[in-house]
Amino acid sequence: MVHLWQRDVRDDERCGCGARFSDCAFWRAIGEAAFDGWHAVDVDRILRLRATVERTRHIPRLAARTLPQPLREAVLEYAGFYTAVYEAAALVAGAEVVVDSSKHSALAHCLRWSPALDLRVVHVIRDPRGVAYSWTKAVDRPETDGAEQMTRYSAGRSALLWAGHNAAFGLLARRGVPTARLRYEALLADPRTELHRIARHAGLPLRDEDLAFLSPDGRAAELRTGHSAAGNPMRFTVGRVPLRRDDAWREALPPRQRALVGAVCAPMLRAYGYRTIDKKTEVEIS
Structure with a gap:
């Protein structure tokens, strides 16, 4: 919106x-x-x-x-x-x-x-090193017929934005706005359980048949045509989509950039349950 x-x-x-x-x-x-x-x-x-x-x-x-x-x-x-x-x-x-x-x-x-609003927030969190890698990639915006690309940020800028926006959502919760924290990694590991939890947060009764778009093993989703006004190019995707973690950043994001993002975000990484040591290089970034 x-x-x-x-x-x-x-x-x-x-x-x-x-x-x-x-x-x-x-x-x-x-x-x-x-x-x-x-x-x-x-x-x-x-x-x-x-x-x-x-x-x-x-x-x-x-x-x-x-x-x-x-x-x-x-x-x-x-x-x-x-x-x-x-x-x-x-x-x-x-x-x-x-x-x-x-x-x-x-x-x-x-x-x-x-x-006039019954505002309830789902605070979605992902490892900032994965976020930083995503923001560095060149991605066309299909809605502009290839004339424009999604916004890109450097690893350092992405780290600052990640820390700032997540802190702002935490402040919103402290101001009494009902807020549910959802980790990207947890959603991909067990989408059915996490979607039931988010439905409860929204005050909606959710039956198993309401999640029929998920495959029995939770490893894929069947997407229908939607009417998203803007957002990620994936909003145009229709049909069966595999649900799997995108951990390409572990190999593709240069070690110095991983270390930079980890150092900037270290206090909140701990708060959200993420490791503060980059296992690939064993560089301490806390």
Whole structure:
């Protein structure tokens, strides 16, 4: 959702179903229900509000017990645009819970102030050395027909972002937002158990038949066409997808970069249960 306004409403990029945003019946219905049509949305206003309130540097103020009145008004106006889309999406889809896969911690801190939302956060964590390697790879954005690539970061920049955003989600939990921590590695090891745990966190009763898209051994998932507004190129994938850990970073991320990321993230690595010694080189990075 965090990219909806620019990439979809304004730039008309592709929905997860493959159609242009303006041609997707699902999103057209949401626009009608939320705003009487996407043409009525003031994207410039939303982007100005985003620059004012939804920045990482604003998190200390957003995490306060109270907000100054001008900031509070801006935050509530900004969160109101998201709330309108969430409510419309639930209506159109006939859903009890809407999952926004935005990963911006500052957005979550904005949304916590909305009285209209029952905000519950799934804090997904992955070994930062794996995250750093992923951010260094060149990946085309299919929704731009190959004209653009996913954002890339250096290993050092990725480490700082990993530490900062995870700390921000921890702060959100300390401010009383229901937060469930989910490790990427645990999800791939036992997806069925972890999905049951997340459903309980969301307040949804989950039956075994609701997870029929998982293979009996939990090693694959059958994906249907979805309507993700933005995100990883995998959102366009349909059909059987193997579920396995991507540990390519252990071989592909240079030792100096692994050591750098481990050193920057060492305190939180321990807190999240990760090793602080790189087994490949036996370099102490704590």
